[in-house]
Amino acid sequence: MATARIRLHLxxxxxxxxxxxxxxxxxxxxxxxxRLAPGDALLVxxxxxxxWRATVTAAGKRGGELTPExxxxxxxDPPDLWLMxxxxxxxxxxxxxxxxxxxxxxxxLPVQTDYTNAERIRQDRLQAHALEAAExxxxxxxxxxxxxxPLARLLDGWDDARRILxxxxxxxxxxxxxxxxxxxxxxxxxxxxxxxxxxxxxRLGAAPYVTPVSLGPRILRADTAACAALTLxxxxxxxxx
Amino acid sequence: MATARIRLHLxxxxxxxxxxxxxxxxxxxxxxxxRLAPGDALLVxxxxxxxWRATVTAAGKRGGELTPExxxxxxxDPPDLWLMxxxxxxxxxxxxxxxxxxxxxxxxLPVQTDYTNAERIRQDRLQAHALEAAExxxxxxxxxxxxxxPLARLLDGWDDARRILxxxxxxxxxxxxxxxxxxxxxxxxxxxxxxxxxxxxxRLGAAPYVTPVSLGPRILRADTAACAALTLxxxxxxxxx
Numbered sequence: 001m002a003t004a005r006i007r008l009h010l011x012x013x014x015x016x017x018x019x020x021x022x023x024x025x026x027x028x029x030x031x032x033x034x035r036l037a038p039g040d041a042l043l044v045x046x047x048x049x050x051x052w053r054a055t056v057t058a059a060g061k062r063g064g065e066l067t068p069e070x071x072x073x074x075x076x077d078p079p080d081l082w083l084m085x086x087x088x089x090x091x092x093x094x095x096x097x098x099x100x101x102x103x104x105x106x107x108x109l110p111v112q113t114d115y116t117n118a119e120r121i122r123q124d125r126l127q128a129h130a131l132e133a134a135e136x137x138x139x140x141x142x143x144x145x146x147x148x149x150p151l152a153r154l155l156d157g158w159d160d161a162r163r164i165l166x167x168x169x170x171x172x173x174x175x176x177x178x179x180x181x182x183x184x185x186x187x188x189x190x191x192x193x194x195x196x197x198x199x200x201x202x203r204l205g206a207a208p209y210v211t212p213v214s215l216g217p218r219i220l221r222a223d224t225a226a227c228a229a230l231t232l233x234x235x236x237x238x239x240x241x
Numbered sequence: 242m243a244t245a246r247i248r249l250h251l252x253x254x255x256x257x258x259x260x261x262x263x264x265x266x267x268x269x270x271x272x273x274x275x276r277l278a279p280g281d282a283l284l285v286x287x288x289x290x291x292x293w294r295a296t297v298t299a300a301g302k303r304g305g306e307l308t309p310e311x312x313x314x315x316x317x318d319p320p321d322l323w324l325m326x327x328x329x330x331x332x333x334x335x336x337x338x339x340x341x342x343x344x345x346x347x348x349x350l351p352v353q354t355d356y357t358n359a360e361r362i363r364q365d366r367l368q369a370h371a372l373e374a375a376e377x378x379x380x381x382x383x384x385x386x387x388x389x390x391p392l393a394r395l396l397d398g399w400d401d402a403r404r405i406l407x408x409x410x411x412x413x414x415x416x417x418x419x420x421x422x423x424x425x426x427x428x429x430x431x432x433x434x435x436x437x438x439x440x441x442x443x444r445l446g447a448a449p450y451v452t453p454v455s456l457g458p459r460i461l462r463a464d465t466a467a468c469a470a471l472t473l474x475x476x477x478x479x480x481x482x
Contacts (some may be wrong), residue, residue: 044417044473047299076458096337098462099465099468102459102461102462102465103457103459103461103465103469104457104458105457136460136462137459137460137461137462138459138460139459173475173476173481174476175476175481175482179474204477214481215472215481216344216345216475216479216480217317217345217480217481218343218344218345218378218379218380219377219378219379220343220344220378221339221343221377221378224340224343224344224468227340227465227469227472228344228468228472231456231468231469231472231473232472232473232476234457235414235415235416235419235473236416238457239457239458240414240415240416240455240456240457240458241414241416
């Protein structure tokens with residue numbers, strides 16, 4: 001019998017003894033690629049009801065059925081932290097989404113800035129990356145990836161109760177900045193390779209809900225900056241405490 | 242005239258007015274790919290003497306010459322921080338080396354652990370990645386990438402004056418762990434996908450110079466863990482202060 005190391009996200013309610021129908025893609029993955037057979041066990045989650053141990057109760061070429069037996073982990077939602085970033089080259093954008101899911105962002109918002117080249121993103125592909133990262137990292141939550149939106153429009157409708165940690169130059173070191181952050185909903189904002197435009201800098205610098213944070217003396221790529229800023233926030237205010 | 246946004250690492254002493262001969266590869270990059278011509282400016286560094294503004298004084302198909310004019314940044318060595326990690330899939334190993342250079346590791350040591358699959362690495366390729374990351378991030382230092390070495394052998398000859406921050410489970414949150422770290426030489430140690438073997442865990446757990454650090458409730462991939470641990474160390478003890 002296979003061990004329960006496979007983790008699968010399913011968009012279906014989970015309950016002991018309640019059969020889960022599989023899509024053709026899921027059946028192909030479990031039975032064609034991973035070679036599971038009836039009686040084998042795996043872990044499943046749906047992003048809302050924790051993680052369950054399930055058994056294969058039917059296996060076919062185009063479908064099949066799993067039956068959850070027992071909950072193996074409770075639902076664990078990440079803190080109310082968003083990641084906003086300007087999409088860059090494909091591989092690095094994929095990477096940012098993967099890292100944001102692993103590091104525990106609740107929502108991922110690709111934003112179009114004045115110096116962003118990307119006109120559109122493949123939201124479905126990025127969402128699939130977030131889901132795969134959740135399967136991989138043992139999480140029970142899949143962050144939503146929003147569609148590309150202009151930063152200016154996002155800020156026009158911004159709820160001031162959500163503060164923004166803005167990866168930028170700052171007189172203070174990150175430890176000092178982080179020590180002073182109030183709890184509550186937050187978003188981390190990472191700029192594109194060319195930085196922010198003067199207009200964007202003026203607007204962000206003047207907003208009372210924005211806190212700039214320095215990320216050291218070297219210039220970090222956007223993907224590195226996203227990892228660093230999420231790590232610092234989680235350590236100061238999030239679920240790494 | 243081209244702007245001075247191109248940064249090139251050269252293995253040659255730098256001084257005002259002292260001509261720098263270019264290799265065929267460098268000439269191809271500057272004149273063939275980047276289309277520089279005599280009179281154009283760029284930035285150069287050699288990892289020891291800071292960053293200089295230089296001018297193209299000869300351009301050919303198989304060589305050329307640059308002449309440094311003025312130093313634009315002093316030499317900035319990173320803190321005495323090593324990164325030790327178990328090599329994983331090619332793209333992710335490349336990524337770890339790039340991130341370590343950006344985040345300011347002084348030395349990068351790929352280690353073979355009991356659960357590491359890699360038998361060998363392409364040290365030259367990884368070193369080139371570190372160099373490219375230094376060119377990109379505005380640093381004046383290129384971390385050395387060591388050749389693959391068994392972790393056990395590395396620990397056999399370990400100098401106890403260098404402490405190890407071991408990415409592992411820990412009762413304490415990372416903020417508490419970091420608050421108690423003494424300054425001095427350090428190494429961050431990241432495990433392979435399957436974690437460390439019981440023998441390795443026993444040895445590391447018993448070593449007085451090893452401090453375990455937790456990186457949150459989700460299981461991070463090795464590349465994410467490397468970014469997170471380097472960020473936390475730099476913020477607590479390094480040059481992000």
